[in-house]
Amino acid sequence: MHRRGAGLGAIKNKNLAQAKYKDKGTEIAEDKFTQMTQQMDTFKTNLEDFARKHKDDIKKDPEFRLQFQEMCASIGVDPLASSKGFWAEMLGVGDFYYELAIQIVEVCIATSPKNGGLINIEELRERVEHARGRNSQNISIDDLYRAIRKLKILGSGFTVISMGSSALVQSVPGELSMDHTKILQQAQKNGFISQVDLTQNFKWEVERACRALEFMVKQGLAWVDDQDSNGRKYWFPSLCTNIGR
Amino acid sequence: MADFEWPWQYKFPPFFTIQPNLETRKKQLEAWCSLILSYHRHTKSYSLNITEAQSSPLFYNKSLSRKLHVDGIYTILDELNKKGHIEWKDKSKKECLIMWRTPGEWGKTIYKWADDKGMKNTVCTMYEITNGEDSEDTEFHGLENWLLLRSLKCLQAEGKCEIMAGNEGVKFF
CATH class of the missing domain: 1.10.10.10 (Winged helix-like DNA-binding domain superfamily/Winged helix DNA-binding domain)
Known part of the structure; x- marks a missing residue:
């Protein structure tokens, strides 16, 4: 019966082989x-x-x-x-x-x-x-x-x-919330928006629409127009690119 | 008024509503002030009647159907008053004088003109200054007498001219 790899010599051989493998590995790498x-x-x-x-x-x-x-x-x-x-x-x-x-x-x-x-x-x-x-x-x-x-x-x-196909660049510090972004998106087409637009299109509570719009006025992003027959309109100069150019 | 160049704000409907936000209002008032002055400079007019003004294109943009209401007009005129560009003719504030250049500014322009024309140390008439041939291409051609007199008084206070008795003539130094 031939026993392999159980003696001291075998262990040595194994170690040697392993070292050689390692060397070869490094070489390849x-x-x-x-x-x-x-x-x-x-x-x-x-x-x-x-x-x-x-x-x-x-x-x-x-x-x-x-x-x-x-x-x-x-x-x-x-x-x-x-x-x-x-x-x-x-x-x-x-x-x-x-x-x-x-x-x-x-x-x-x-x-x-x-x-x-x-x-x-x-x-x-x-x-x-x-x-x-x-x-x-x-x-x-x-x-x-x-x-x-x-x-x-x-x-x-x-x-x-x-804003969908277009985009706005904001250069003033201050985070705009999702609501504000939504308002801008909605106002994009005409350059203005009213509170009713928000309560009807987004099903927002009056209070929520009001707060968001007031914020935009406060930030100087929106101007109010009280002479529209359908009530107050909020205008965004940044969206009225066709005016005055 | 075909060739008057309206500022972009004039085509912006909210411009005709006095803005609630302080910062925005400040910008708005400034724009209105300069619009009123440049409009009057363009039409070469020196007074403004509040009643007439309300239907003037200056405060009423027909194509937008937006007009600045009387309260708004007063707000802006008060601002111009503070800056020394208008003066009320009476206490009831029905009419005001508009000086798109202050008397001091006019004085300087007139003095420079007189200097350029070599008119120093001679007497020239008031009429000559605002209606004469020599001033035809100047901005003060057609300047109203009251404003001319005031401008010259500013110069006189600086010792640059002397108004003759009777307010008909002036001598520049």
Whole structure:
């Protein structure tokens, strides 16, 4: 009968084998790592080449910029992550969004006497583009979102309120509740809303509608109009983009 | 009034309701003040009658069917009064004088004009200043006499001119 692997020698052999396996394992891992690094390098070079080649397109064409951003995002690269990084040097995109962010802040401050610190994203886009001058590149809504996201670092001053197909950018501190957002959404079409609209459409109690509307007046977001034949109307300058432009 | 450029607020219905929120009202009053002054500058008029004003396009936007009510008009005129741009003609506050430029501001403009035209140290008539050929392209062409006199009095107080007896002429220094 042949007994295997029970003696002292066998244990030794086993240990040896295990050590060898381990070595081999490390070796393979290292191989893989080098391979991966190589792949990443190639990838980076290709991406760089691509970026270099399409630099002008990325800078000038908002559509193309968006696609490039999406491509980078899908592989876990954020070209905007650091303004000092390769991308910023390469494309100036980091600067681009910081610059845009500053222009957004400027427009928001300049228009806040009129709109109480709430601006339609499309109006914002037009005004920012106007502020950049005629020779500057086009700005897309997506660019605005990206730039506004950068502003988050500075605190919760800037928020985007989604309104279905459109959006509002809020540049004043102060949380708007669900009720207030709903009011804005409802008022979006006409630029104004009445208490009855709320009690009828949302089945809100009069008291709830009243409180929410009063809040918006207090925040300077809504103006009241007492000369409508159907009772008091609450107007939102931020939603009346067609007036006075 | 075809070429008068109305501010955006004029097309914004709530502009004609005095706002309950203090901050908003402040902005509203400011906008009204500058609208009233620029409107009068445009029409070159120097007085406002409260009764007439209520049907004037200034306070009544027909296309919106919104009008600023008398109380509102008084609120804004009081604000303008504080800033020195209007003055009540009488205690009943039925009519007021509108100075879209204060007498002091007018004084400066007139003095600069006189200086430019080399009219210092000569006597010129009041008529010459507001109706003469030399002032045709100036803003104070057609300025009403009472306001001219006041503006010159401001200058006189600064020692920059002397109004002749009878208020017919003035000498700039």
